[in-house]
Amino acid sequence: MFRNQYDTDVTTWSPQGRLFQVEYAMEAVKQGSACVGLCSRTHAVLAAVNKPASELSSYQRKVFRVAEHAGVALAGLTADGRVLSRFLRNECINHSFVYEAPLPISRLALKLADKAQVCTQRSWKRPYGVGLLVAGLDESGAHLYYNCPSGNYFEYQAFAIGSRSQAAKTFLERRFQGYKDYTPEQLIKDALSAIKETLQGEKLSSSNCTVAIVGRKDDGTIEPFEMIGAARIQELIDSMEVAEEAPAEASSMQEEERGSEDAAAPMDI
């Protein structure tokens, strides 16, 4: 009831202690098309749904490489996201220049969060309307962070943001316990499955999703942040579909056996 009185300015508190403008910015994130992120001990994967604005246009880029060891996927106002990606790229370059070492992901997420917080405490600014999944590799392994427009950030084993992301989150909640030891391929497949959950009916193909991976191989060499090619994604999607059909056949065979046992039982009596 009081929302309308206290939501004009980002610098106005509500009587319940809420900043409505910031909450409205988080709403913008929920309206954007979905992205998911997952990480294991050594690899981090980001995936996004490609939704074109119209039949005639191309889809908006939602996954950006920020440095050789890090990248982001975003949901919400992609223009804000583009500007933030440019900021993150600059921060990574400046850090490498001064320290001759890659910027640790926790520091990257912190810089982004501090930048977002500024916009929640200036009357002449507005919060960034984009949520970012920041994934990358540093000395302590692979990490995934989620940065809110509010300036909060959290580390995750796996997360999904954007529209219909709850379906993906439910999928990830069931499976994330094992992610620490997953191979890169397993991670990618789970990312694709999570994306599939958000599509709800629409067929998953390499043309409606983008997947990127970064990590450290067993021999210690770095696999730099890179988008996975469409052909490879299609291969993985196809192999996932084959795997789904095989257990379906096995379970239908089991039902037939059970049926014949029931038929046998009366004769025993």
Place this chain on the structure above:
Amino acid sequence: MARFDPYENNGGTCVAVAGADYCVVAADTRLSVGYSILSRDHSKIAQLADKCVLASSGFQGDIKALQKALAAKELIYEHNNNKKMSCPAMAQLLSNTLYYKRFFPYYTFNVLAGLDTQGKGCVFTYDAVGSYERTGYSAQGTGSALMMPVLDNQLKSLVLSYCQLRTFNTKLLLVQDAVTPLSESDAVDLVKDVFASATERDIYTGDRLEIVVINSSGTHRECIELRKD
């Protein structure tokens, strides 16, 4: 009246030779100051992009700073253009970066070399404030005055006549076609000879020679020993 001198010449020489489909870049690995040797094992060659290599001699502090600045700018270019910088693009960037400090220059004598967008070898030679030219071969550094005459003797008429053949009727020398018709192994041998000669008389050149060959299959590095006196 003691005044802080911001510069120091750490010596050394760099050479590059462009071929039809390869490029040879070489530099010695001696780092000196005055009559002392600071290191016998210091590389003057930096890889800026996959087909682009910078060899610099002069003040090592400025060389390091220049290499870092260029690497950062190259990364920004990659982010904005979704591709690595080509050698001619890097050549212009280097020139601009040097001239930016026209009134407190980078004390660096550079040779930028690699393959251009058509896969032909290219060599760009610079002065300390960014004046540059695409040539078929160049030497910069303390031994350059000893090497350039030899390179001119071996390569200049070849380059000129090669170009004149390719420009048919016009007498205009197209600088883009400034490459030597030498084979890759001949160019490497020439570079080794020329360094051996310069090492004899230039006190700042010697110890070891680092040779980098860039061609369509990538970048190949080789080191050979030079006189250590």
